Amino acid sequence: MIPYGRQDINQQDVDAVVEVLSSNWLTQGPKVPAFEQGVCNYTGAKFAVAVNSATSALHIACLALGVGPGDRVWTSPITFVASANCALYCGAEVDFVDVDPNTGNMSPEALRIKLIQAKSQGTLPKVVIAVHLCGHSCDMAAISALSDEYGFKIIEDAAHAIGSRHGGHRLGSCHYSDITVFSFHPVKVITSAEGGMATTNCADIAAKLVAYRSHGIVKSPDEMVRPDEGGWYYEQHDLGFNYRMTDLHAALGLSQLSRLEHFVTERNRLAVIYDSKFSDLPLTPVDPLPGSESARHLYMIRLHQSERRREIFDTLRAKGIQVHVHYFPVHLNPYYLERGFKEGDLVHAEAFYQEILTLPLYPALTASDQQRVIDELATCLA
Numbered sequence: 001m002i003p004y005g006r007q008d009i010n011q012q013d014v015d016a017v018v019e020v021l022s023s024n025w026l027t028q029g030p031k032v033p034a035f036e037q038g039v040c041n042y043t044g045a046k047f048a049v050a051v052n053s054a055t056s057a058l059h060i061a062c063l064a065l066g067v068g069p070g071d072r073v074w075t076s077p078i079t080f081v082a083s084a085n086c087a088l089y090c091g092a093e094v095d096f097v098d099v100d101p102n103t104g105n106m107s108p109e110a111l112r113i114k115l116i117q118a119k120s121q122g123t124l125p126k127v128v129i130a131v132h133l134c135g136h137s138c139d140m141a142a143i144s145a146l147s148d149e150y151g152f153k154i155i156e157d158a159a160h161a162i163g164s165r166h167g168g169h170r171l172g173s174c175h176y177s178d179i180t181v182f183s184f185h186p187v188k189v190i191t192s193a194e195g196g197m198a199t200t201n202c203a204d205i206a207a208k209l210v211a212y213r214s215h216g217i218v219k220s221p222d223e224m225v226r227p228d229e230g231g232w233y234y235e236q237h238d239l240g241f242n243y244r245m246t247d248l249h250a251a252l253g254l255s256q257l258s259r260l261e262h263f264v265t266e267r268n269r270l271a272v273i274y275d276s277k278f279s280d281l282p283l284t285p286v287d288p289l290p291g292s293e294s295a296r297h298l299y300m301i302r303l304h305q306s307e308r309r310r311e312i313f314d315t316l317r318a319k320g321i322q323v324h325v326h327y328f329p330v331h332l333n334p335y336y337l338e339r340g341f342k343e344g345d346l347v348h349a350e351a352f353y354q355e356i357l358t359l360p361l362y363p364a365l366t367a368s369d370q371q372r373v374i375d376e377l378a379t380c381l382a
């Protein structure tokens with residue numbers, strides 16, 4: 001089986017984890033802050049807060065921006081369900097902005113039109129979550145300009161996009177956003193097994209993320225509101241969670257971070273090969289935004305014969321090629337249909353979904369396996 005994505009673990013990764021196992025700390029030791037500092041150095045963000053998944057990071061990112069009952073959060077329908085669920089965890093309402101028909105990323109024009117309507121109805125969103133599908137950056141300059149005009153905050157769901165750049169900035173620098181969230185699940189660009197991180201340039205937001213990650217507890221003397229009871233004393237200020245990352249996971253993440261540039265280079269090299277072999281086939285690759293560089297978490301194509309997508313998917317799977325579809329539109333899941341969403345709500349997203357297919361792409365994909373994917377796909381489309 002050729003998977004659609006796969007982690008790349010070497011001896012350095014194994015050694016890093018084993019070293020933690022025989023150290024004094026399995027969790028809350030030196031590796032978590034070292035991984036956080038590594039991500040700050042890499043992205044240029046001032047603060048990074050490691051957690052046990054990107055889902056947790058999205059949840060506490062919403063809380064840190066004050067999302068609660070009565071608030072609205074908007075995101076893209078072409079994403080993993082976690083991008084939307086985080087708003088519901090906070091008791092807020094979620095709604096979706098239609099996508100650009102070529103990239104599957106949130107369309108700034110659709111966002112502008114929806115904002116104009118919402119303003120006239122008094123239903124503006126508190127937060128917009130932009131998702132960088134495949135690692136391809138959204139048009140963040142346009143979305144950020146709208147945030148200045150309409151007063152919403154921005155979370156970037158960069159689960160696919162550590163290692164991407166846009167407008168001369170690495171994603172995660174938060175140049176265009178309040179918070180950026182990464183995932184380190186094994187299929188993503190780098191892995192800590194399970195894990196996630198939130199970056200921000202705002203000290204207040206970072207302090208809130210740190211507190212929500214660990215039960216809403218604060219420990220530093222300058223944050224205490226009651227008199228100090230002694231060396232054992234801490235205070236709970238909010239209702240937080242246990243979303244902490246362990247040192248075992250952080251050691252793996254930190255080791256992987258040192259190879260991130262190599263992974264991104266390899267993923268781009270393989271993507272260019274796919275691009276060059278597909279020019280005569282009835283398909284269109286989903287390309288990065290001009291002027292940006294993608295970490296290439298996913299290599300996605302749009303099939304011109306979209307009515308044959310299921311047949312092509314089944315044929316390739318039967319041949320041991322684990323193609324995939326990212327994603328079934330979030331609003332069409334039964335859970336969301338029950339909340340009032342329906343087919344036809346987001347026409348571009350629904351049309352995009354019908355055409356897409358994800359092909360195998362990961363740094364260790366061999367030339368012969370990639371050639372097999374290309375040949376089998378060409379046979380299907382002949």
Ligand SMILES: *Cc1c(COP(=O)(O)O)cnc(C)c1O
Binds near residue numbers: 055082083157184195
């Ligand atoms: C994978 C993913 C998540 C969730 O990541 P976890 O670390 O598994 O919680 C969120 N958003 C998007 C777009 C993803 O692809």
